[in-house]
Amino acid sequence: MEPPSPVPAVQDNKEWLLIDKDSTFVLGAQDPEMREIERLLEDEKLVCLHAARAGRRCSPQTAYAADGVVKVGPDNVHRPALLLPKAPLVLVECGLPGREAALRVDHHHPGDPGYTVPPEDYLRGASLGQVLMLLEREPTETQRLLAAGDHCLTAAYQGACPGVDPGELLFLRASWRAKISGRTLSDVVEGILDAAQRVRRHHDSEFGESRFLDPTEIPVDLAEGAAYAGMPVRYRALLPDGVLKEMYKGGGPESVEAFMAEHREAGRRVYGNPYRGYAGAYWDGGAG
Numbered sequence: 001m002e003p004p005s006p007v008p009a010v011q012d013n014k015e016w017l018l019i020d021k022d023s024t025f026v027l028g029a030q031d032p033e034m035r036e037i038e039r040l041l042e043d044e045k046l047v048c049l050h051a052a053r054a055g056r057r058c059s060p061q062t063a064y065a066a067d068g069v070v071k072v073g074p075d076n077v078h079r080p081a082l083l084l085p086k087a088p089l090v091l092v093e094c095g096l097p098g099r100e101a102a103l104r105v106d107h108h109h110p111g112d113p114g115y116t117v118p119p120e121d122y123l124r125g126a127s128l129g130q131v132l133m134l135l136e137r138e139p140t141e142t143q144r145l146l147a148a149g150d151h152c153l154t155a156a157y158q159g160a161c162p163g164v165d166p167g168e169l170l171f172l173r174a175s176w177r178a179k180i181s182g183r184t185l186s187d188v189v190e191g192i193l194d195a196a197q198r199v200r201r202h203h204d205s206e207f208g209e210s211r212f213l214d215p216t217e218i219p220v221d222l223a224e225g226a227a228y229a230g231m232p233v234r235y236r237a238l239l240p241d242g243v244l245k246e247m248y249k250g251g252g253p254e255s256v257e258a259f260m261a262e263h264r265e266a267g268r269r270v271y272g273n274p275y276r277g278y279a280g281a282y283w284d285g286g287a288g
Helices: 013-018 032-045 121-124 127-134 141-151 152-158 167-181 185-201 222-229 251-266
Strands: 024-027 045-053 068-072 078-080 088-090 104-106 208-214 233-238 244-249 270-271 278-282
Touching: 013 121, 024 251, 032 045, 032 127, 032 141, 032 167, 104 127, 121 127, 121 141, 121 152, 121 278, 127 141, 127 185, 127 244, 141 152, 141 167, 152 167, 152 222, 167 185, 167 222, 185 222, 222 244, 251 270, 251 278
Parallel strands: 024 045, 024 088, 088 104, 208 233
Antiparallel strands: 045 068, 068 078, 233 244, 244 278, 270 278
16 A cells, blocks of 8 residues: 655645755656656756665655665675765655655655646646656656546546647557567557457446456456556456555546545455546555
8 A cells, every 4th residue: 555655745846946956866666757857857966865665766656655865876786885964855756754855746646736737737747747847847748648647547548638649648658568578569459449449348337337257258458458548447467475455546636545445344455546546555565
């Protein structure tokens, strides 16, 4: 479960312009948006480190419970690093319990600057957009795609994000999935489109969602395909540690809140953001 973020959020956008050039940015888990954030910070010659646990860069499951920082170079070597005691600390989608931060860049938890931001204002909601505001830089076309895809993917695929072309978004995200999986780009695109068709065929009008509850029969591109189809999907996955995780994506706020309430009442650990259309639950105490 994603724990509450450990530092106060900035609510007034005017404060974004007060970033100290001596600040140290600590970045959470790696994904396309975080890679671009790191590139921007390095371009501005700002100190940029990575949240770590037990000497390794954090994953999405551990990003809010880091116990230190490292610097991961292009060679993927994790080198120990130290936080200067007087440097203002900016946490980007991560947490360092016990360390006071001057600013938080995030959209995952209640109180985060981007938590309640709607799709039409996705740049203010996405962490990448927040960093662009901090640096007083205008977004490129690619940065718009990355921000929209990370903050509100289903809405972005349905054309709800100004300046974001759904076809370009599909190409960008499929290219990333191909790179990290070793699959060809054409295979990934076909997988997403096939998953979208399967989501449409599995739609249950009674529940208002498509259900894939057998974790052994989940299409590899299911979540992406559901977002592309613009339909809510509920599915399960068996994690490497044997924990069963149930996820819900693409629904409206009321549907997401209902999913979270259902699992809370069953005593399960839950995370999610009704404003961004996703939630998840762990069936037997898994951390996430």
